[in-house]
Amino acid sequence: MSDFVGKSLNTISRHVRKAEENDIIFPPQLRLIMTKQAIEYMYFVKVSDPVDCYPFLKESGAFYVCLSSGFYNLMFMSYTPVDITHLSQYRDTFLSGKRSDYMVPMVPRQTFEKAYEKINAKLKIEPEPSLLSLDLPKGIPWSEDVWFLYHVLKYNFRLKYTPIIKRYHISVSSFYDRLDKIKQQTNVYIPFYPLGQMQYTIFHLLIKSRFHEFLVDCFSEFPASSLHCRVKDFLFSRVSISKWTERTSFLKLLSSMQHLGIIEDYETSLPFESDSFHPGSPCPAPSP
Incomplete structure (x- = not known):
């Protein structure tokens, strides 16, 4: 990095520390590449009290839990299937299944106004159907x-x-x-929020569509970190929208995409608290 930007290592380290202190960037994180050896399951459910479900989820091998407001109020992830339908707090499951590999677009250097301008230009051209792949390569055994x-x-x-x-x-x-x-067996993910994470509203989207790659391409125009993957026939997208822009602009964009037939149906939720458990689950067994 020092050679790339033409600055000393000490100068770069100082800027990185300052950016981390202001929640502009976060330390690089690892995310599994999906294989037959290692699979992650995602669940989007409605429960009466999400916090009451924490002990069971932790004991059952969940490694990530996210509370949100919206159509569903609990999202969790695990390395093996987890059944919560017997819990007294359980109400409904909106979606559950294996996830695809994550798509994490590079954050562009532009304004949100410019992002909407580019997205609207893309919407004038009919996209080709393109679902993210759920195929699982064999992978390498985990010890x-x-x-x-x-x-x-x-x-x-x-x-x-x-x-x-x-x-x-x-x-x-x-x-x-x-x-x-x-x-x-992993990809590196570096969350980046140029204005500082607290200056953004995070949307979790579950989108039923035949145009996954096109939607990811559109959302990648927003100048803040986004993350996308497929669960069954839905696209899960985590999109960051600046609090200094009209939230209605983003909701109008989703409505326009639905009107054009790019989105068949969608649900939004606003995450407000999350927790991770270590290690979450024992080492995955070798694939047959």
């Missing part, structure tokens, strides 16, 4: 040691390695061998 280290590094891939090696009594050669295997 318990590699699986454990993945969870140590998952939410901060920039952690210093020496303390990890000492804390968990890992030899240097073994550590880097595990690290290489992790890199082969």
Whole structure:
């Protein structure tokens, strides 16, 4: 990075620290590449009291839980199927299933006004149908040691390695061998919010559509981090909209896409609290 921007390493480190302190960028995070060896399940459900479900979800192997307001009020993720229909708090399941690989577009350097202008221009051209793939390649077997280290590094891939090696009594050669295997089976995700995360409204969208890639391409025009994946025939999109722009502009955009037939149906929710559990689940068994 120092050579790329033409600044000293100390200068870059100082700017990175300042950006992290202001929630402009977050440490690089690891996300699994979906294979037959490692699968993540996503659930979007309605319950009477999401907080009451936490203990059961944690015991059942969920590794991520998100509370939201909207059509569904609880989203959680796990490495194995989880059944919550027997809980007294359970009301309904809107969607559940295996996720595809994440698509994380590069954040463009432009205003939201320019983003809407570009998206509206794209809407004048009829897109080709394009669903995100749910195919699972064979992948590489996960050992318990590699699986454990993945969870140590998952939410901060920039952690210093020496303390990890000492804390968990890992030899240097073994550590880097595990690290290489992790890199082969994950993608790196760096959340980026140019105005600071608190200056954005985060939308969670579940969109029924035949035009997944086109929708991702449109949402990628917004100048803040977005994340997308497929669950069954729905596109899940996490989209960040500046609080300094009209929220109605984004809702009108979704309505226009539905009117044009690009979106068949959709639901929105506003996430307001999330938690992750470590390690969430034991090492996945080898695929048959």
